[in-house]
Amino acid sequence: MTIKDIAKECGYAVGTVSRVLNGNPNVSPEAREKVMSVVNKYDFVLNNSARLLKSQRSHTIAVILKGTSTILLNNLYGIIQGRMENLPYLLRAVVIDEYDDEVAAANRVMFEQRPVGIIFLGGNPGDHPEELRKITVPSVLITNSMDKDDFPLVSSVTTDDVAGAECCARYLIENGHKKICVIGGDLESSSINVKRYRGFRNAMEAAGLPFDYEKSYHISKYDYGDGAKAAKALLQKNPDLTALFTMSDLMAIGACRQLADMGLRVPDQVSVTGYDGNIVTEYYTPRLTTIRQDETALANRGLDILLERIGQDAEATQEPLPPVQEKLPFSFVKGESVARLLS
Amino acid sequence: MTIKDIAKECGYAVGTVSRVLNGNPNVSPEAREKVMSVVNKYDFVLNNSARLLKSQRSHTIAVILKGTSTILLNNLYGIIQGRMENLPYLLRAVVIDEYDDEVAAANRVMFEQRPVGIIFLGGNPGDHPEELRKITVPSVLITNSMDKDDFPLVSSVTTDDVAGAECCARYLIENGHKKICVIGGDLESSSINVKRYRGFRNAMEAAGLPFDYEKSYHISKYDYGDGAKAAKALLQKNPDLTALFTMSDLMAIGACRQLADMGLRVPDQVSVTGYDGNIVTEYYTPRLTTIRQDETALANRGLDILLERIGQDAEATQEPLPPVQEKLPFSFVKGESVARLLS
DNA sequence: CTGTTAGCGCTTTCAA
DNA sequence: TTGAAAGCGCTAACAG
Numbered sequence: 001m002t003i004k005d006i007a008k009e010c011g012y013a014v015g016t017v018s019r020v021l022n023g024n025p026n027v028s029p030e031a032r033e034k035v036m037s038v039v040n041k042y043d044f045v046l047n048n049s050a051r052l053l054k055s056q057r058s059h060t061i062a063v064i065l066k067g068t069s070t071i072l073l074n075n076l077y078g079i080i081q082g083r084m085e086n087l088p089y090l091l092r093a094v095v096i097d098e099y100d101d102e103v104a105a106a107n108r109v110m111f112e113q114r115p116v117g118i119i120f121l122g123g124n125p126g127d128h129p130e131e132l133r134k135i136t137v138p139s140v141l142i143t144n145s146m147d148k149d150d151f152p153l154v155s156s157v158t159t160d161d162v163a164g165a166e167c168c169a170r171y172l173i174e175n176g177h178k179k180i181c182v183i184g185g186d187l188e189s190s191s192i193n194v195k196r197y198r199g200f201r202n203a204m205e206a207a208g209l210p211f212d213y214e215k216s217y218h219i220s221k222y223d224y225g226d227g228a229k230a231a232k233a234l235l236q237k238n239p240d241l242t243a244l245f246t247m248s249d250l251m252a253i254g255a256c257r258q259l260a261d262m263g264l265r266v267p268d269q270v271s272v273t274g275y276d277g278n279i280v281t282e283y284y285t286p287r288l289t290t291i292r293q294d295e296t297a298l299a300n301r302g303l304d305i306l307l308e309r310i311g312q313d314a315e316a317t318q319e320p321l322p323p324v325q326e327k328l329p330f331s332f333v334k335g336e337s338v339a340r341l342l343s
Numbered sequence: 344m345t346i347k348d349i350a351k352e353c354g355y356a357v358g359t360v361s362r363v364l365n366g367n368p369n370v371s372p373e374a375r376e377k378v379m380s381v382v383n384k385y386d387f388v389l390n391n392s393a394r395l396l397k398s399q400r401s402h403t404i405a406v407i408l409k410g411t412s413t414i415l416l417n418n419l420y421g422i423i424q425g426r427m428e429n430l431p432y433l434l435r436a437v438v439i440d441e442y443d444d445e446v447a448a449a450n451r452v453m454f455e456q457r458p459v460g461i462i463f464l465g466g467n468p469g470d471h472p473e474e475l476r477k478i479t480v481p482s483v484l485i486t487n488s489m490d491k492d493d494f495p496l497v498s499s500v501t502t503d504d505v506a507g508a509e510c511c512a513r514y515l516i517e518n519g520h521k522k523i524c525v526i527g528g529d530l531e532s533s534s535i536n537v538k539r540y541r542g543f544r545n546a547m548e549a550a551g552l553p554f555d556y557e558k559s560y561h562i563s564k565y566d567y568g569d570g571a572k573a574a575k576a577l578l579q580k581n582p583d584l585t586a587l588f589t590m591s592d593l594m595a596i597g598a599c600r601q602l603a604d605m606g607l608r609v610p611d612q613v614s615v616t617g618y619d620g621n622i623v624t625e626y627y628t629p630r631l632t633t634i635r636q637d638e639t640a641l642a643n644r645g646l647d648i649l650l651e652r653i654g655q656d657a658e659a660t661q662e663p664l665p666p667v668q669e670k671l672p673f674s675f676v677k678g679e680s681v682a683r684l685l686s
Numbered sequence: 687c688t689g690t691t692a693g694c695g696c697t698t699t700c701a702a
Numbered sequence: 703t704t705g706a707a708a709g710c711g712c713t714a715a716c717a718g
Contacts, residue, residue, distance in 0.1 A: 002710090002711055002712085003711065003712065003713095004711080004712095012688075012689085013688065013689045013690070014689085014690090014711090014712080014713090015688070015689060015690075015691090015713085015714080016687085016688060016689075018712065018713060018714085019687095019688090019713095019714095022713080024714095026687060026688085027687070027688085028687060028688085031687080031688080043450075043477075045451070046711080046712070047396070047710085047711050047712070049392040049393070049395035049396040049457075049710085049711080049712090050392075050396050050694090050710070050711035050712040050713085051711080051712060051713075052392035052694090052712095053390070053392040053393050053396050053694050053695065053696085053710090053711080053712075053713095054693080054694050054711080054712045054713045054714085074417070077438060078438075078440065081438065081440070082440075092435075093436045093437070093438050094436070095420060095421075095424065095436045097421065097424070097425075114392075224622060224623065224625070224626040228626070253623070253626050253627075254626055256626075256628065257625075257626040257627075257628060260628050279567060280567070280596070280623065282567070282600075283567040283571070283596050283597055283599075283600040284596075284600075284627070285599065285600060285603050285628060345694090345695055345696085346695065346696065346697095347695075347696095355704075355705085356704065356705045356706070357695090357696080357697090357705090357706090358697080358698080358699095358704070358705060358706075358707095359703085359704060359705075361696065361697060361698085362697090362698095362703095362704090365697080369703060369704085370703070370704085371703060371704085374703080374704080389695080389696070390694085390695050390696070392694085392695080392696090393694070393695035393696040393697085393710090394695080394696060394697075395696095395710090396694090396695080396696075396697095396710050396711065396712085397695080397696045397697045397698080397709085397710050687718105688717100688718085689716100689717085689718080690715105690716085690717080690718095691714100691715090691716090691717100692713100692714095692715090692716105693712100693713095693714100694711105694712090694713090695710105696709100696710085697708105697709095697710090698707100698708090698709095699706105699707090699708085699709105700705100700706085700707090700708100701704100701705085701706085701707105702703105702704085702705080702706095
């Protein structure tokens with residue numbers, strides 16, 4: 001079943017059928033109706049390969065989803081997908097492993113799909129500058145920020161991780177906590193960890209509290225199990241800690257579990273804060289104190305930025321829009337996992 | 344940069360370049376080397392659209408992921424993707440909404456990508472028989488079973504939901520629970536709900552316990568919030584209940600939260616069971632009693648079944664392999680969310 | 687408004 | 703073993 005068959009059956013030429021199917025206005029209503037009736041009769045769909053081959057440009061936006069297990073990213077994807085229904089683009093998800101190279105994946109998809117734009121959900125493309133430079137369509141990184149500013153095609157939308165972490169740490173301090181330990185990601189591996197750590201340190205320093213990285217910072221993956229292990233290790237090294245500042249809700253939940261196993265109650269004996277505002281924090285007992293990123297805003301703004309750049313790229317009239325690195329507001333969720341220390 | 348440019352640069356014809364790039368054996372070593380050197384020089388990649396257009400058949404396996412939020416499915420996807428590295432197939436993820444029609448999505452991808460096989464992760468393709476019949480490549484449904492047996496191309500791998508639910512319910516009964524209420528999915532909407540309910544009823548009947556669907560079954564979506572609401576409603580109608588049997592870990596966690604808000608402790612005052620064995624159940628407090636599906640086995644077996652059918656489809660020699668509907672064993676996770684009732 | 691037609695980049699016969 | 707050439711299904715430019 002090809003456009004030719006449709007043309008034959010409805011008595012028009014392939015050009016007309018093509019025009020109808022592509023929403024070209026230069027078609028008479030009768031022709032449109034006639035063609036559509038045949039198209040519907042057979043549930044005919046244009047061959048995408050042929051379209052792509054011909055037009056040398058797809059209407060595909062590729063989404064590189066790094067680390068399928070992160071619920072946040074899936075939600076972002078869902079929001080973006082929802083908006084696609086009213087947009088003339090096709091979304092193509094590329095799900096890669098937490099340890100895969102997102103820029104390599106993007107380059108692969110560049111060749112295979114020729115997308116008009118790329119959305120990175122998670123990951124840190126800036127870590128692969130040479131590869132990233134090969135990407136010739138606008139892209140936007142959501143949830144992480146692009147620190148390098150010499151990529152004219154890469155924008156980013158993120159929440160202010162420094163401020164978020166600072167806010168959360170300040171809440172602990174305001175509640176009388178002084179001996180606070182940190183469960184965080186590897187500072188070498190991702191700038192997001194660095195920022196959250198900086199925010200934490202800012203709050204500590206503002207309060208004149210000391211912090212010993214060697215003793216009181218434990219590296220953890222963004223999952224439950226590692227959070228639990230980190231909590232255990234920190235407790236051994238810092239038996240007098242009163243609070244754990246973590247860089248993710250999953251770490252926080254893992255830590256809570258570990259504390260419970262050690263007979264310590266949250267928040268009565270140890271306070272714990274999460275990060276990200278994962279929905280589970282609302283249902284966990286105790287409800288977790290956390291920083292909520294506004295997923296909807298993040299996804300929408302990211303998509304808007306990309307669409308602007310794709311759109312004007314098509315017109316190719318004026319100067320290309322410069323990339324933007326935006327920070328969106330976060331919100332603090334008080335929860336129940338931080339106790340007020342009487343002093 | 345096309346195959347033509349490559350051909351020109353290395354002095355061979357496009358046919359030869361194509362043969363080299365496709366691993367066709369009828370190429371002289373010199374030609375191969377020459378071509379490859381130029382290909383590597385430019386990092387040339389064949390235009391996929393043109394290949395597809397020409398060969399009318401991709402090496403793509405499409406994966407329809409229904410409901411991005413289900414962690415289980417993402418894990419399954421991860422496992423499948425991991426195995427792809429050693430396989431000559433490309434995976435194409437199609438993420439659709441919980442309420443989208445997975446068979447329509449599959450048909451779309453059939454036209455656009457011409458995959459050699461389809462994996463349904465979640466969903467219930469059997470619910471759309473007419474559409475499903477249009478799919479002309481082998482497919483396999485993982486986590487749900489195909490009840491209809493007149494689809495010669497659709498296989499399935501699932502755990503035995505009836506047995507799993509029965510096992511879980513029996514555990515409650517063995518611990519002295521008699522007044523058990525159920526938080527479950529809509530029996531109309533998915534056969535998986537019917538099966539889990541049947542398993543539950545089986546256990547109840549075996550123990551000679553009555554169950555009043557109207558009074559003690561509450562329909563809930565597979566998420567936290569609805570689980571909480573359901574728990575509240577059930578408690579109002581059944582103030583004397585001692586246990587909640589739920590059809591998903593998320594519902595169970597939502598229910599636990601609701602119970603805590605009502606001042607009821609789990610499991611001391613009310614016992615709760617989950618379903619699926621989501622990793623969070625191990626870190627929740629209390630650890631949830633649940634049925635764990637063996638994700639790895641499910642994913643691997645599902646892929647194996649599909650590969651067998653794709654493979655022999657290519658040979659096209661003997662009779663096509665019939666579809667199989669397999670049930671894999673589950674495991675019961677005791678957890679800590681069920682109390683022993685003294686009677 | 688509609689029909690005709692030249693490719694898009696590739697694979698795959700067919701001949702050499 | 704290699705080259706030449708015919709399309710795959712579609713779009714878009716052009717002619718009518």
